[in-house]
Amino acid sequence: MTAIDAKTLVPATTRTEPTFWLLLRLKLTILRNRMRQLTDQTPLQLLMVLGFLATIWLGLYLIFDQVLRFIRQYEKEAIIALPYVFHLFFFSMTILLGFSTAVLVYGSLFAREEPAFLLTTPNKPRNIVAVMYVEALFFSSWSLILLGVPLMVAIGSVQGLPWHFYLTFIGAFLGFVPIPGAIGLVIALLVALYLPRVAKRSLMYAAGFLILVVLIIWARLWVISSTENITRQWVHELLGELSYVKSVLLPSAWVSKSIQMSIQDNSADAMFYLGMTILTGLCMSHWAISLVAYKLKPAFGRAHSAPTHTRNYTGWASRFVTAIAFFYLSRRMRAVILKDVRHFLRDPVQWSQLAILFGLLSLYLFYLPRSRPDGFTLQWQALICFMNFVAITLILSTFTSRFVFPMVSLEGKQIWLAGLWPLTRNQVMWAKFLYALTVTACAAIPVTYLSVRAVELSWAMGLAQLGATFGCCIGLCGLAIGMGARWPNYKEPTASRISSGLGGTINLIASVALVASNGTLFAFTCLYSLNERQLVGLEWHSATALAASIVISVSSGAFCMAIGIRKFRKEQF
Amino acid sequence: MAIQIENVTKCFGRLRAVDGISLNVKRGELFAFLGPNGAGKTTTIKMMTGLLTPDAGTITICGHPMATDSQIAKSRIAFVPDQPFLYGKLTAREFMRFVGEMYGIDKSELPGRMQHYMDQLAVSGYADQLAEGYSHGMKQRVVLAAALLHEPDVLVVDEPMVGLDPRTARKVKDIFREWANAGRTVFMSTHTLEVAEAIADRIAIINHGRIVACGTLAQLKEKAAHEHRLEDIFLELTDPEDPPEMEETVLTS
Structure with missing residues (x-):
């Protein structure tokens, strides 16, 4: 075959349309290669990670087990408190998963070279968004699995529940994950469309907002807890402050209801709430993927080409602080430190976590x-x-x-x-x-x-x-x-x-x-x-x-x- | 026409990155697109490849408007960016297979084509290693081989020679020339004026988002009224102190 032969190089026709499954297979190949590399090159690291995970799971299981046994000692309070454990768990998971999915999806759809490559191919934006969404769900839901599996096993063993409880629990988990995931997907789109180039700052604002909410809740609880001794009245008031997590409008409430009903061996109601959760998750995912796919190109364009907010840095504050804090060092060593200080201070992701x-x-x-x-x-x-x-x-x-x-x-x-x-x-x-x-x-x-x-x-x-x-x-x-x-x-x-x-x-x-x-x-x-x-x-x-x-x-x-x-x-x- | 760009404008905030440009690139043409940094080359290319949507104007690839018929238009085009993208945890062979399947190349035909282009661009030696260990030049060769795999009618390349050793650079130039001779189109953005001078059929120079010159090298020299090299013409046309009148220098389109 010659280098370029006009006869043989007939324009390639798109015989089969590139699909979601092709992209999913690509992601699975990447995952397989990553795992193979880990087992071949750093088996010790893999073993240590697995060992740590097993230890954490065991530790969490023991904690959940003890907490549930403790609650069961106080029967009346347990009837009130146990549903709150589920409601609070899934409510906080909604926030955590929504936020982490938003961060992951933004990273994969708007801030990397990969979407630039995929968008130049004849693949439909819908397929690209769908596969990135699934990938983000996979990586963001590990925290739910990490916390959820020991919780599930602890409940099962403490209450002595039958096998179908575990099926309901797994179904509830799988059905629930896409709900905060879809919210996160839309948040990522909004950040790309309306806050391009300040994604890191957006992350900071969101984290700040979450901390503010936590502080408000904390302050309200503090008022109660500092004025009362631990009595039944105190427990009621404290739980009353958290009653919003039981709102029937919250999907987190449906999933916890489903698990509670399953614990009480009320299969009909458990299936009803489980069905509601799964259908809502699927509908929300469908709408979110459609919306993001429709807006993907303009959002990608804005994320990559919006004018940067340029700012002139004088750096006097970092110089001043470094000069005082490291006065005992030579000027050259201080220069090295000053470079690192500036890197740290100018990256909000770094200092905000501290x-x-x-x-x-x-x-x-x-x-x-x-x-x-x-x-x-x-x-x-x-x-x-x-x-x-x-x-x-x-x-x-x-x-x-x-x-x-x-x-x-x-x-x-x-x-x-x-x-x-x-x-x-x-x-x-x-x-x-x-x-x-x-x-x-x-x-x-x-x-x-x-x-x-x-x-x-x-x-x-x-x-x-x-x-x-x-x-x-x-x-x-x-x-x-x-x-x-x-x-x-x-x-x-x-x-x-x-x-x-x-x-x-x-x-x-x-x-x-x-x-x-x-x-x-x-x-x-x-x-x-x-x-x-x-x-x-x-x-x-x-x-x-x-x-x-x-x-x-x-x-x-x-x-x-x-x-x-x-x-x-x-x-x- | 392989590429038709008509009155295309793209603004980023107040900045008019591309300002009403029009270009026609024929089938079988090797077209060089030149311009200083920030002139609007990459924005134009991103609009041609469907990554950005123009604020005004239309872009058509082989008769298919990118705005309304993007899937077919994209199946007729291939893009090699200046920063080659490869999945770090895929081998070159796996990446090329993925690209081949993406463009719907027949399964029976795919291995032969892959081997052909991997041999041509000397990729075969490292085709089964993970891409995370490749140098820039190695990545560039893989991306180029993958771009040629579905034998697109229009090949768009941004800075194709960066990071390539002289032998591969020569090979790439030969491929581009042969590609154009076979009736396909190569649209090449570059700062390497010698390459444009040596292999391009026509050259366009963009500055401040507007086409300030477009034509064959001979036409550019003729219009510039001197027999200087392309470098001198480029510097003259993109002089920030003395910008030329656009009408005087646009020769053909």
Whole structure:
């Protein structure tokens, strides 16, 4: 065959119209290749992920099981409270799934090269939208499966329900997922049409709105809970505040009704509500897909070509803050940090997650003393002090795994620049470590201080908790920077994908292990102090446990930094 | 006519990215589309390939209006963007098979065609590796091979030579020329003026969203009243200090 032969190259006719199934097969091939790659190249990572999932499922199952058994002890309250568990669960899932589907669909339909490629092919927009929608539903509903399956099994075992309950439950789940999914699909379209180029900001506004709603609900509940003791009246009032989640207009109410009816062995009503849920899900999906397909091209055009809101950055604030916070460093090291600070501050997705995590934790700590107006007993003090420490350090470990670990990799294709800077590679690594430590400590120390105040700890115990938290900051930042340099991924520009790789997974496990060991030692600190019947000062047992916790943190961080620095120095850019 | 663009305008907010342009590209023609950065080349191409809708005017591909008959128009066209897109977790062979099925190529015919174009563009050596490991040039070759697979009447390429080694670049130029000689149309947007000068039948220059010149190289030289190279003509016509009158330089369409 010659290169181009006019005789043989008759215009290719479209014999079969490209279909939804062709695109779905493409997605399945991609998934198969991804799985094959995982099993071939990083089986350990796959095993660890599966192990973690199994642990989380088991843990959730045990929690649900205990909660349901606890509720069952109070029969009358259980009759009132149990439906609320379902209503609240599916109501919050509606919001969570709608939001996550919107984010995923926007990413796949309007913000990637893939739709640009698919839109130039003769495939109908409807097929493209449908397959992206199914893909988004698949990836967004994992949280429902993660939480829902243990809940289902726990209910089934506690109540001793027959096999058809599980079928109804699975049907209700599958029928319910498209309802928030369709809402998310339309939200993504509206963002592309009316808020192009500010999708990240839109995400922020939506997150802000959700937090506002949570705060309003919280404030209303606070008014009730702070004025009443836990009585039947209190429970009724509290549940009355949540009665809107039972509104018959909410699909989340139908799906929970369906499950409740199934639990009560009322098959007819269970099928009625299940049918309503499934039909609504299908209808909403059909309408949403049709609408988005109809508007896909103009929305894509707007998302990709609307004029950018240009803004001139002077950067004086970041320069000022960096100059003060890192005054003790050389000007060149400060320059490296300033670059990272600006990257962080100018990416709302990055800093907003930190703000949300620690903001919610601060609210909890602010609320804590009001939940027990009569003050804390010694045992409560010790327990809550320990729980607060674990909560803060766990959040820290999430933060360092998600944001600090990718810092070295994010130098990306420009990593060779680091080799040209008039700094030693050690200095580059230490600059990154100090920057990460400053940010994490600035978030963690005030929150810890709040927790100390909330539990009304003595100054000695307060200092102990602050010291242990700071030690943990050092350890976690050292781990994340060191391992980030040991297992870098310079090809990947997205921080979340870098942190979900092999190195990120190892770092996460190591971080959780560090938190666990520190938590255990801090528990000893609290326990020994409690044994002294005072919890006001540190005797030698508790001081030893505290010192061990700090030593383990600092030495783990230093060890990982040494490994990371060694690798970074040998790196051939 | 393979491509008919009539009074097409596209605005982004206050910016008039494409301002009432008209172009006709015949079958069997290798057409080069030149212009400085931000002149409106990519916007024009995106409208031709159905990615953007014009605010005014019509675009017709092989007699099928892109606005009303887009599915058939798209089945007659292939687009190779400047940033080649491949699914990272697919191999080149899987990607080409997908494209072949998308364009409805007969199953019995597909493997032969795939092998032919993979051999032509030297893709076969890495056809079974995942695309995430390809260099820019390797991706460009795969995307080009996939674009040729359904043997489109109109091939639209944006910056085809970027990232290609000299041997592949030469091969691509030969393919374009042969493609046009076989009665098909190649519409090529490029900054590489030497390529346009060497292989294009006709050249259009766009600036500030308007066509400032269109014709064969000889016509452009004649109108520019000097025997300079295309580079000099381009610089003269797109000089931001001294923009030319459009009527004086538009030669044919």
